[in-house]
Amino acid sequence: xxxxxxxxxxxxxxxxxxxxFLNLALRADYVANLSILxxxxxxxxxxxxxxxxxxxxxGFLNDIFFADKIGPNILFFSxxxxxxxxxxxxxxxxxxxxxFLLVAVFIVIGSYLGNIFDIMFEGSFSLENISFSxxxxxxxxxxxxxxxxxxxxxxxxxxxxxxxxxxxxSRFEDRLKxxx
Numbered sequence: 525x526x527x528x529x530x531x532x533x534x535x536x537x538x539x540x541x542x543x544x545f546l547n548l549a550l551r552a553d554y555v556a557n558l559s560i561l562x563x564x565x566x567x568x569x570x571x572x573x574x575x576x577x578x579x580x581x582x583g584f585l586n587d588i589f590f591a592d593k594i595g596p597n598i599l600f601f602s603x604x605x606x607x608x609x610x611x612x613x614x615x616x617x618x619x620x621x622x623x624f625l626l627v628a629v630f631i632v633i634g635s636y637l638g639n640i641f642d643i644m645f646e647g648s649f650s651l652e653n654i655s656f657s658x659x660x661x662x663x664x665x666x667x668x669x670x671x672x673x674x675x676x677x678x679x680x681x682x683x684x685x686x687x688x689x690x691x692x693x694s695r696f697e698d699r700l701k702x703x704x
Contacts, residue, residue, distance in 0.1 A: 527693045534689060535582050538562050538682070548606065556675035559586050559597070560634040563605050564627065565683040569690045572609035579605045594610075596645035604634055617630060631675050 542558045559582055566575040583598035591597060608630055615626055 526696060530693060531578050532560070533583060534686060535578065537586050539679050546606065553582070556678050557635060557638055558678060559601070559630065559681050560604065560638055561582075561675060561679045562686065563601050563677065564608055564630050566690075567605050567608045567688045568627065568683070572605055576602070576605065585688075591645075593645060596641055600638065600641040604637060627679065628672070628676060631679055632672050633687060635672065635675060638700060644680040657702060 538558045562582065563579055566579065578600055579601050584594070586597040586601070587594045611630075612626070693697040
């Protein structure tokens with residue numbers, strides 16, 4: 525029950541921060557999707573198998589609060605979590621520079637694929653709309669660079685918070701196994 529409440533509080537905190545704080549504090553061009561960063565942090569710290577249900581729940585809440593339809597964020601987060609898990613198992617993510625670069629690539633790919641998925645599920649899906657979105661996304665290099673740098677900074681705050689909570693949960697589970 526304790527680990528359920530801890531993970532639920534993480535999901536609700538991320539949704540709350542995304543809804544209230546970031547949209548008011550920053551320009552719309554530089555707002556990062558904290559939910560995508562949470563998916564990356566959960567997969568890197570705990571793995572796909574432990575957090576898959578929570579990623580689906582996160583997608584469901586994102587669909588409720590940010591989208592018109594239920595399902596696109598669930599599909600995207602599930603697909604992206606599996607992609608991050610697959611790649612991170614192939615390349616060992618360590619606390620070295622190569623791990624930092626791989627996480628940075630995940631952040632860039634996640635934000636870009638999030639924009640593509642938004643276009644795909646808007647109802648007017650066509651290759652012209654995707655190419656227009658690609659042109660709009662990469663039109664301003666300043667927007668891409670600053671947006672991804674801010675997303676990287678947000679990620680490391682989210683990562684250290686999630687890592688601490690997951691370590692606490694694993695210590696709690698280990699203590700439970702010893703006492704039983």
